[in-house]
Amino acid sequence: MSISSVPARPPEPLDIDGRLTYIVRELLESRLRRGGLQYLVDWEGFGPEERSWVPARDIPCSSLIMDFHAAHPHFPAPRGSGPLSVYLIIIILNLTLIITIVLDKSLHEPMYIFVCNLCLNELYGTIGFYPKFLHDLSSSSNVISYIECMTQSAIIYSSIMCEFTTLVIMAYDRYVAICKPLEYHNTIGPRTVTKALLYSWMFPFVIGLPNFILTSLQPLCGSHIDKLYCDNWSVVKLSCISSTANNVYGLFLLSVFMAHAVIVLLSYQRLIVASRNSSDNKKKFIQTCGPHFLSLLNFTLAVLFDVMFSRYGSNEFPKHLRNFFQIEILVVPPLLNPLMYGLKLSQIRKKICSNLRLRLHLLMFSVIPWRDTECVNQK
Known part of the structure; x- marks a missing residue:
């Protein structure tokens, strides 16, 4: 017809x-x-x-x-402003925290520097997903080149791994601050902070590089990826030959970063014990470790679901729920983390509110017209 x-x-x-x-x-x-x-x-x-x-x-x-x-991914799809609005909100929230911490010298402390690093990683990870996703929404053909696909996969995976390493160094910082407060400034000095930041970025790239190389060496016999973005395992499943090496190394990577999550949980156990008999430590624990724990819990569960479903999931699982859980890791943490740390950490919250009041004050004075008045002597 x-x-x-x-x-x-x-x-x-x-x-x-x-x-x-x-x-x-x-x-x-x-x-x-x-x-x-x-x-x-x-x-x-x-x-x-x-x-x-x-x-x-x-x-x-x-x-x-x-x-x-x-x-039918090749047919025109709803464009919608929802994903674009979410991406803009993510950029604004994370940049607000980053700029506030960078410009205010009173916030140049290890804890806030690590929060700034976490927000920077959120922006890095979302760059790998949202630009291509927004382009696909406005295009009648959802096609990606092999190079672009591998680049997207590398950015998203390295960002996920960097999230875990950042959460580990943040947990170590809180452990020293609460359990060994007298040793804090000697232990968490500028050199230690620099090494921790280098570790949070270099370790994911170094340990993830062999996985990227193994995948790039696989000859492909297919081109359809049943996912909203490219990931390593989806590309491996298109291979014409055995992918045992990729599977083993992928499970090794998963175990390494799940070990990072276990280390954070063990540090919380020590923190809870140390905070039990001190109201000051208890307040510090709730204020700084509460957002950290929620961030770790949400992120770890999302990663486990995504990895396990990609490997062992059933096609009978509803497609729209599968898509939601696949992108949850790229939507919720980048929105939740700056909100939690910005609202929960009092110093950051006060600085942001102070800067907003100052901007509004300056804006009001620039908008309201001022007129010079003349004093006229009257008889």
Whole structure:
């Protein structure tokens, strides 16, 4: 059936329980017309000759639309401003914390420097996902080159690993601050902070490089990745030959960074014991370690689900839920971390609020017109 022969309007509705209702059997195609998205609908109870183009806003079942685009990624998809808004919010929140910490000398302490490093890593990781994802939403063809795919995979994976190493050095900083306060400034000095920052970035790249090389050496016999972004295992599954080496090294990487999470949890156990008999330590623990623990818990669970589902997941799992859990790691931590640390850490919160009040004050004075007045002597 050619497009010109498809009716412009849906057929007459069915009478179900006294209500006139249209039932969508299946979405067949999508197209852009006059700036709007339309779907070719196959109606329940009607033949192929009654199929019609319907605006996307008139199809209330979002899961039906998501399943259609998951099965047919080459058709035009809803553009929407949601992902762009989320990305802009992530940039604004993380940059606000980074700039506040960098410009204020009173915040040039190890704990705040490590928070700044965490926010910097959030921006780095989202660069690997959002620009390509936003481009795909506005494109009728979701295609990525091999080089771009491997680059995206390397950025996202190194960012995930850097998140764990940063959380470990933050846990060590809190352990020394609460359990050994008299030794804090001698132990966590400028050289130690520099080494910790280098470790948080260099270790993920060094340990992740063999995995990247093993994957790049695999000859590919396919091109379809059933995911919203490229990741290492999705590329490996397209290989024509055995991927045992990739599988073993991938599990080794997973165990290494799960060990990082265990180290953080063990440090919390020591912190809880040290804080039990001191109200000052208890307050410090809740204020600084609370956001840290929530960040670690959310991130670790998201990574475990993503890795395990990529390897052992079933296709029977709902596609839209699978997509949500896949991108959760690239949405929630970059939004949650700057909010938690910005609101919970009192010094950062006060500095941000002070800077905002100053900007608003200056803005008001620049907007309100000032006029010179003359004093006139009257007789």
